[in-house]
Amino acid sequence: xxxxxxxxxxxxxxxxxxxxxxxxxxxxxxxxxxxxxxxxxxxxxxxxxxxxxxxxxxxxxxxxxxxxxxxxxxxxxxxxxxxxxxxxxxxxxxxxxxxxxxxxxxxxxxxxxxxxxxxxxxxxxxxxxxxxxxxxxxxxxxxxxxxxxxxxxxxxxxxxxxxxxxxxxxxxxxxxxxxxxxxxxxxxxxxxxxxxxxxxxxxxxxxxxxxxxxxxxxxxxxxxxxxxxxxxxxxxxxxxxxxxxxxxxxxxxxxxxxxxxxxxxxxxxxxxx
Amino acid sequence: xxxxxxxxxxxxxxxxxxxxxxxxxxxxxxxxxxxxxxxxxxxxxxxxxxxxxxxxxxxxxxxxxxxxxxxxxxxxxxxxxxxxxxxxxxxxxxxxxxxxxxxxxxxxxxxxxxxxxxxxxxxxxxxxxxxxxxxxxxxxxxxxxxxxxxxxxxxxxxxxxxxxxxxxxxxxxxxxxxxxxxxxxxxxxxxxxxxxxxxxxxxxxxxxxxxxxxxxx
Numbered sequence: 001x002x003x004x005x006x007x008x009x010x011x012x013x014x015x016x017x018x019x020x021x022x023x024x025x026x027x028x029x030x031x032x033x034x035x036x037x038x039x040x041x042x043x044x045x046x047x048x049x050x051x052x053x054x055x056x057x058x059x060x061x062x063x064x065x066x067x068x069x070x071x072x073x074x075x076x077x078x079x080x081x082x083x084x085x086x087x088x089x090x091x092x093x094x095x096x097x098x099x100x101x102x103x104x105x106x107x108x109x110x111x112x113x114x115x116x117x118x119x120x121x122x123x124x125x126x127x128x129x130x131x132x133x134x135x136x137x138x139x140x141x142x143x144x145x146x147x148x149x150x151x152x153x154x155x156x157x158x159x160x161x162x163x164x165x166x167x168x169x170x171x172x173x174x175x176x177x178x179x180x181x182x183x184x185x186x187x188x189x190x191x192x193x194x195x196x197x198x199x200x201x202x203x204x205x206x207x208x209x210x211x212x213x214x215x216x217x218x219x220x221x222x223x224x225x226x227x228x229x230x231x232x233x234x235x236x237x238x239x240x241x242x243x244x245x246x247x248x249x250x251x252x253x254x255x256x257x258x259x260x261x262x263x264x265x266x267x268x269x270x271x272x273x
Numbered sequence: 274x275x276x277x278x279x280x281x282x283x284x285x286x287x288x289x290x291x292x293x294x295x296x297x298x299x300x301x302x303x304x305x306x307x308x309x310x311x312x313x314x315x316x317x318x319x320x321x322x323x324x325x326x327x328x329x330x331x332x333x334x335x336x337x338x339x340x341x342x343x344x345x346x347x348x349x350x351x352x353x354x355x356x357x358x359x360x361x362x363x364x365x366x367x368x369x370x371x372x373x374x375x376x377x378x379x380x381x382x383x384x385x386x387x388x389x390x391x392x393x394x395x396x397x398x399x400x401x402x403x404x405x406x407x408x409x410x411x412x413x414x415x416x417x418x419x420x421x422x423x424x425x426x427x428x429x430x431x432x433x434x435x436x437x438x439x440x441x442x443x444x445x446x447x448x449x450x451x452x453x454x455x456x457x458x459x460x461x462x463x464x465x466x467x468x469x470x471x472x473x474x475x476x477x478x479x480x481x482x483x484x485x486x487x488x489x490x
Contacts, residue, residue: 019450019453021447024449024453024454025450027453028421028425028431028449029424029430030425038457039457039461040460041453041456041460043406043460044406044410044460045406045425046406047399047402047405047406048403048407048410048426049426050406051396051399052313053396053400056312056313056317057308057309059312059328059332062332063308063335063336063338063339064305064308066335066336066339067296067304069339070342071299
């Protein structure tokens with residue numbers, strides 16, 4: 001090491017042992033040009049940033065369960081921001097609807113989550129609780145708004161897709177072109193029918209999401225512990241309400257290789273190689 | 274800063290901010306997305322720290338993250354750094370219980386040809402290459418391995434890495450730089466062929482696997 005330090009300023013020969021600090025910084029930042037000149041060191045550095053694997057997400061359900069538990073134990077919800085209020089309420093309604101479905105023995109988000117069946121956009125087909133929806137309308141005939149809610153939960157842009165849209169928009173604003181390559185958005189891109197369609201898809205989703213009520217109780221922070229107030233309105237305004245099929249835009253197959261496989265390519269392909 | 278897309282750490286901190294706020298407000302979907310953004314990098318970092326116990330330690334870390342999420346206030350380094358700090362403490366606790374950091378050895382997974390793995394669409398090969406790369410970095414002395422992993426797989430900058438490690442940014446840069454040079458020297462076909470690398474403290478002599486990787490066979 002000491003010998004190397006002494007030769008540090010000899011940069012004429014591209015020997016890895018004389019790598020200067022600036023080059024090291026660029027490699028750590030995954031600078032493609034630096035990587036292209038890094039020789040054998042490039043391979044492990046690229047591989048270390050390689051595509052996300054399914055098994056790396058194996059703890060998701062556990063983490064979400066912990067998140068729920070922590071939310072239930074939390075003494076006071078933090079003051080909500082206006083922008084979050086709307087989207088959160090929209091979700092609460094969906095969750096409540098799903099809870100009704102689950103309680104009536106028809107499955108739904110709660111059960112699906114419990115069995116690890118919630119979709120992982122990286123690897124799973126984005127199966128919605130919609131698969132349980134067809135039987136829903138008969139479950140609570142005395143509650144006309146119920147079936148619509150359930151159908152709405154499955155047919156409109158799902159809450160997770162609406163959330164994805166928000167995250168996607170944020171990502172696209174700061175780094176145009178990058179968000180579409182992120183595996184976390186694979187579900188969204190596929191639902192939209194391609195990276196180029198995401199903006200339109202999200203615009204539609206947002207307009208439908210805006211149709212959600214904003215007048216529901218603002219203190220509704222505990223979806224699972226409250227009854228189902230204001231069951232109508234939240235989702236009845238969604239266009240495809242009566243049908244129980246998945247919208248055509250939501251694919252039934254997500255090839256795990258497609259989104260993740262494209263990711264590493266962005267890093268190694270460098271000009272001049 | 275070059276815009277980089279990668280398997281981990283590819284999401285900028287500003288993208289995470291909205292998710293963090295929503296999750297703090299109890300939004301489960303936002304939390305899920307947050308997990309998917311942060312977990313792969315954390316797990317790879319932990320794999321370099323505690324080896325095969327990384328999943329368990331990651332679970333412990335997420336337990337604490339969910340518990341403390343509402344108290345998280347970004348003090349400049351962002352959520353990733355905060356989460357990495359929690360993961361690191363869990364890893365250090367784990368190592369205290371278990372003894373010391375496990376000797377990093379290149380497993381059978383490392384028998385993959387790393388250079389070829391870049392150009393394949395085969396997920397199994399890519400996954401094995403990722404694992405081998407983490408194991409390779411993990412053979413470095415702990416301070417160097419940590420500095421590199423936090424930068425490369427968690428996606429932190431030098432300042433955030435320094436905050437996680439409780440050091441000055443300059444010290445962290447130096448550790449990462451030394452680690453990279455050490456790796457480069459190990460992988461350099463010339464030095465590998467000549468066996469010219471003097472054994473250094475904390476650095477095992479190149480294994481046949483490393484020779485094979487470096488030779489690009």
